Amino acid sequence: MSCLIAAPCSGSGKTLLSLCLAAVARARGKTIQPFKVGPDYLDPQLLGAVAGRPCRNLDPLLCGEEWVRRSYRWHGGRADRVLVEGVMGLFDGRGAGSEGSSAAVADLLELPVVLVVEASRQAGSLAALVRGFRDHGPPRVRLAGVVLNRVGSERHHRLLAEALEAIAMPLLGVLPSHPSLELPSRHLGLLPPGELGDLGDRQRIWAQLAEEHLDLERLWPLLAPPDGPPERQDPIRWCLQQGPDAPPAAASADPLPVAIASDAAFHFRYPEAQELLEACGLRPLAWSPLADEPLPLGCRAVVLPGGYPELHAEQLAASRRSLGSLGAAARAGRPIAAECGGLLLLGQELEDGEGIGHPMAGLLPFSARRGPLCLGYRTAVPRADGLLVRRGEPLCGHEFHRWQLVPRPNHGGELAGVEALWQLEGWGFPPRIEGWTAPNVHASWLHLHWAGCPAIPSRLARAVASAGPPQMNAVSCDPTSAPRPRPMSAGG
Secondary structure (H helix, E strand, O other): OEOEEEOOOOOOOHHHHHHHHHHHHHHOOOOEEEEEEOOOOHHHHHHHHHHOOOOEEEOHHHHOHHHHHHHHHHHHOOOOEEEEEOOOOOOOOOOOOOOOOHHHHHHHHOOOEEEEEEOOOOOOHHHHHHHHHHHOOOOOOOEEEEEEEOOOOHHHHHHHHHHHHOOOOOEEEEEOOOHHHOOOEEOOEEOOHHHOOOHHHHHHHHHHHHHHHEOHHHHHHHEOOOOOOOOOOOHHHHHHHHOOOOOOOOOOOOOEEEEEEOEOOEEEOOHHHHHHHHHOOEEEEEEOOOOOOOOOOOOOOEEEOEEOHHHHHHHHHOOHHHHHHHHHHHHOOOOEEEEOHHHHOOOOEEEOOOOOEEEOOOOOOEEEEEEEEEEEEEEEEEOOOOOOOOOOOOEEEEEEEEEEEEEOOOOOOOOOOOEEEEEEEEOOEEEEEEEEEEOOEEEEOOEOOHHHOOHHHHHHHHHHHHHOOOOHHHOOOOHHHOOOOEEOOOOO
């Protein structure tokens, strides 16, 4: 049975320890399956890159407890080693409670917890802190030991070790001060692996640091795969069986192509999104608005995931072929599903970090500019039937963005029949109407994990099938300049 790597709070070193363990497993020639608790995109990208296989999110609030169990056993049972990185502090969940927290997932999966503590400004007080996390609950957790981060000296190390020994808590190693463990970040989290040009060198150093500074004799057994027989049913197939809308039958037909924005501006998506689309008879194709690519010829729909379009606003504004083909697809009635950063591509204008506005596709009546942080789980109740949702059908999603929308009612956009999508509510968050829906458009700030709402990929597949084949000139620019369709990679 594997362990869950947790901490008293964010910034303690959970991801650093997870990366070191993933690196040492790869260096030892072992496969390792990483998991991440909660609604995170950036840590999983980095963990997946180091592990060499997609990191899977375990979020009982977005996906339900049964999905979490099945995903953990299915994917974890197919690797030599397994690790689960927690989210925020060990007991931090929805609101002030522990619902959906790392502790809740550890309890659900019966995993022991390795607690990573940032110890730079404490000595004997470490015992009080660790004892508090050991004894707090519900849910009660079983601490397998502690890994210390930012230990200042050998004397400091001895002080901390004695403090843990006094409460009979194993010390499983330290994370030393080292340049390779300083991970750059920006306003939504760590830099994605594609922006770390030295990731390969870092990975080799992380494996070496793990061998030198972690008690791998005791940690290695805590990376064992799930006990018992492996899960027999692919969780993707199981998931689609739970939805109220079955996917369209496509056994005798070629998969229908769907474009997914995939570049440095749009890369916040869960690997299950691609897998669910494929299971519904669709063929995801990578499309890069940043490269000014027109939509792939013949694509039946467009998916615009989140990311960092605000960092690339000027380049996106200059991508007139991409924006033009997106507008043509919308006017031709092609289904378009956009969330968070993908939503920003559909507006009138997007301000960059310097406050300079840049024109976008002009399909929806808003501009976007930097504003206060908006973060947390939301319950969404649709106000009407739409492309992906049905009136009154509650969904759980997650918001995390620093850009805000400014209505531009005098710029109504090019889409007809657009109306408000749903009402959002969340802990400590005033209810508000949010998003846009039209017969062929779903656009919202809200991130959804489709494993928790399997009707959505099924409905998208039905909309794609019923729309019929596109006319060549309706959804693309000059066909001679269209790129060869690029299948999505296995890890998204």
